[in-house]
Amino acid sequence: MEKLLDVQNLQMHYFTSKGAVRAIDGIDLTLMAGETLGLVGESGCGKTSLGSSILRMPSPPGRYVSGKILVEGRDIIPLSEKEVRKDIRWQKIAMVFQGAMNCLTPVYTIGKQMMETLNVHKEVPKAEAEALIKEYLGYVGLPAEVMTRYPHELSGGMKQRAVIATALFLRPSVVILDEPTTALDVIVQAEIINLLKKLKAQFNLSFIFITHDLALEAEVADRICVMYAGRIVEIGPNADIFGKQGPAHPYTQRLLAATPRLFKKVEKLQFILGTPPDLIDPPKGCRFNPRCDRAFARCHEEVPPLEEVEPGHFAACWLNSHS
């Protein structure tokens, strides 16, 4: 399989007046052609920061500190903004931002907003552009007349479809989806997931699917990457994490145990005490140690490396470590 994306030792920090927030702190990640990589973790674990870093647009005051982001072998970090716009952003990598469907301008029609995206990147005659917009609305299951509608005339599901169509416009190979269904009702969510799966096959896409909902990842992601406090703590195939074997890292285990199950009634749901750490001054050693009930001396001192626990399944925990 072809490696579309190769993130190497990436560090991206937010430089605030209180100090550097180490939101992305040493991440290695690859995305293969045709793959859906699920990115999970609590809020503040760096999922969205990683997504926007890969798009070469960390939100201010974020800056790259070290590492490489190789897109088809080319490092995009040193590129100029002009080059990124011309070759990378929306052309190779697109993103559906969290809450994007609620950020559509209320004063423009859907067609006009889609046209804007197109014009920023390409010069296309108006008639051709309109035909293209209609074509893409069709791909996401919307009638062509949506072009002339304003956002308030559409339901949440329809707006999200329009946002997805806009992301696909310039035929990217990678689409980063940040909580694309979080604000939607469960039936609409299932429909959007179905749509994404169809589009993925139709356009040979690869997805990075960001959500805090492990149950949803189980339905979409080939591999699951669990982030905690700016680092990857576990990454492995869907069948391992959600199968008989289960997760290897205590954080993933606790996260899964805290996910309510519809068909399995439990007397007491489990939860994880405390909150993710302050990333200006993260805990020494394993960053999960203050919340981990299985932490021992070494966890407080040394950072556990990602080690292979099963073929293709890695976890960063001293409990599983052989070294």
Add this chain to the structure above:
Amino acid sequence: MAEVLVHVEGLKKYFEPHQTLMQSIGSNKAGKVIKAVDSVSFDIMKGEIFGLIGESGSGKTTTGKLVMRLLKPTAGLIQFDGEDVTKLDKEGVKEYRKKVQMIFQDPYASMNPRFKIRDVLEEPLIIHKIGAAFEERKKLIVKALEEVKMMPAEEFMGRYPHMLSGGQRQRVATARTLILNPKLLVADEPVSMIDLSTRAEILAMMKDVQEHLGLSYLYITHDLSTARYFTDRIAVMYLGRIVEMGKADDIIDHPLHPYTQALIQAVPEPESGKVETIKELPIFGEIPSPANIPSGCRFHPRCPYSAAECSVDPEPELTAVDASTGLGVDHFHACKRWDRLKKS
């Protein structure tokens, strides 16, 4: 048999459309009445957690606001402890609010950022003129904070909301409702804005409080998974009506109404082996506008099992299923063809 705390019967809330500028100059026809809640009946028992489930636009939040008397019903009856509360005047509503309190969805927006936690909790006491001096009120504040396990209470009293996590804020929000000694808490999506890892913690806390104080909850949510864990009984709402009602386990293990079945099938489960599959959902299209409710069974245009009889009035009423079928006791559905559906 448990005692009834809240009795709701034939409850309706219709919103009249505002006249727009275009209408006032006569160029547009008048808007339609929005039937947000359209004849809803249910009981909440003492010490019970009653769940109201539905999608956006189902009328679940409006129903909660009606029970809170934040809205005045268009028609129907709400009895609280045997007393009709639909016709209360302003003073009566104020008294009523001591008994019925609400926990809101957004713990970030429901607290004044300039108030310390002490002030957040003291405000309801001042409004209702409880406690002559601060010392007296302080005792109640400490007690409420300890009830939600915000300890040491004295320390938290001096903090501002921004210094707390989402989970802690929802604890404070719960303490704020408890301080007036209510009998019923209306909780509208209390955990949907809270991280998954903390959601269970908040629900467990709310359940402990409920059991300890013998409260009743009206739990409003779109999330069936937490509802199964948290509630005793569930009513499923669709477009302003209850389409199915029963014990939480019966509803989820033996859903009878096609809408409930679709809702259940749409819920993701954390199990492997589903990445390659496209979920077949037994439902069509999107929820229609409550200004334009379909004839007959209001679900029929979206129902894969609908037949000619379904589009004809009268609308099916909630009917109890025969207990001998093994589908549960006190299990109600509003579907004419429920016994001819394909079982999921």
